[in-house]
Amino acid sequence: MSRIPLIGVTACRQQLGKYDSHTVGDKYVEAAAFAGIPLLLPARSTPSDPRALLERLDGILFTGSPSNIEPHHYQGPPSAKDTQHDAYRDDTTLPLLRLAIDQGVPVFCICRGFQELNVALGGTLHQRVHELPGYLDHREPPSDALAEQYAPRHAVSVQPGGLLELIGLPASFQVNSLHSQGIDRLAGALFAEALAPDGLVEAVSVRDAQGFAVGVQWHPEWRFSENPVSLSLFQAFRDACLILAGNRQRLPSRR
Ligand SMILES: N[C@@H](CCC(=O)O)C(=O)O
Numbered sequence: 614m615s616r617i618p619l620i621g622v623t624a625c626r627q628q629l630g631k632y633d634s635h636t637v638g639d640k641y642v643e644a645a646a647f648a649g650i651p652l653l654l655p656a657r658s659t660p661s662d663p664r665a666l667l668e669r670l671d672g673i674l675f676t677g678s679p680s681n682i683e684p685h686h687y688q689g690p691p692s693a694k695d696t697q698h699d700a701y702r703d704d705t706t707l708p709l710l711r712l713a714i715d716q717g718v719p720v721f722c723i724c725r726g727f728q729e730l731n732v733a734l735g736g737t738l739h740q741r742v743h744e745l746p747g748y749l750d751h752r753e754p755p756s757d758a759l760a761e762q763y764a765p766r767h768a769v770s771v772q773p774g775g776l777l778e779l780i781g782l783p784a785s786f787q788v789n790s791l792h793s794q795g796i797d798r799l800a801g802a803l804f805a806e807a808l809a810p811d812g813l814v815e816a817v818s819v820r821d822a823q824g825f826a827v828g829v830q831w832h833p834e835w836r837f838s839e840n841p842v843s844l845s846l847f848q849a850f851r852d853a854c855l856i857l858a859g860n861r862q863r864l865p866s867r868r
């Protein structure tokens with residue numbers, strides 16, 4: 614029996630009432646549980662040693678969040694007033710992502726996580742896509758019910774020759790859209806896997822990655838088991854985590 618993968622799930626740092634807290638949406642936890650045992654990774658003021666974490670984790674889900682990456686991480690202009698940031702999360706996730714990719718630990722990066730992947734590898738972000746000429750408004754309707762906010766909003770077209778094609782996703786499909794930021798300059802190590810109709814990069818993979826290293830701008834974790842595209846993505850992530858967990862289990866007997 615192969616070992617059940619241990620899946621890190623990145624948390625946000627948030628004030629809940631009087632308490633400084635670590636938070637993760639349940640939809641991320643449940644989607645990670647499809648791939649293995651979910652383990653929340655706190656956004657500590659002194660981040661835990663990423664090397665020590667990666668020795669134990671068989672995959673990491675980089676989650677979405679209402680907060681935005683601080684622009685100094687990509688030499689961007691200051692954020693608009695009232696922008697929500699999470700410096701502890703930035704300091705935790707950006708180094709962790711780089712090292713996970715280096716070490717071949719599978720990473721699946723969603724929305725803020727997708728933006729983190731681009732920034733961690735040297736790319737830049739648009740801070741307010743809806744204000745750019747020629748771009749769609751990618752934000753959710755603010756007062757709609759949650760099911761309406763996470764409903765399919767626009768198409769994405771899958772680029773030939775990439776991982777999304779390889780795992781059998783259709784050439785075009787509909788995705789939800791709940792973000793105001795988006796990729797501006799794509800990091801050199803990333804391949805644009807899918808584009809929105811306005812040209813915004815919606816999915817990426819790390820070229821020549823040793824392990825699964827994929828990011829999507831939409832939210833496949835939302836009711837993932839009901840959506841064949843989301844299910845295929847999480848199955849591919851799970852397969853990669855199972856392979857790493859299995860390889861690690863076999864290693865001691867080879868010595
Ligand atoms: N806060 C980021 C990410 C959104 C998300 O992760 O859902 C944005 O608005 O673009």
Ligand SMILES: NCCCC(=O)O
Binds near residue numbers: 638677679791
């Ligand atoms: N932009 C929405 C953030 C909430 C979420 O994680 O889905």
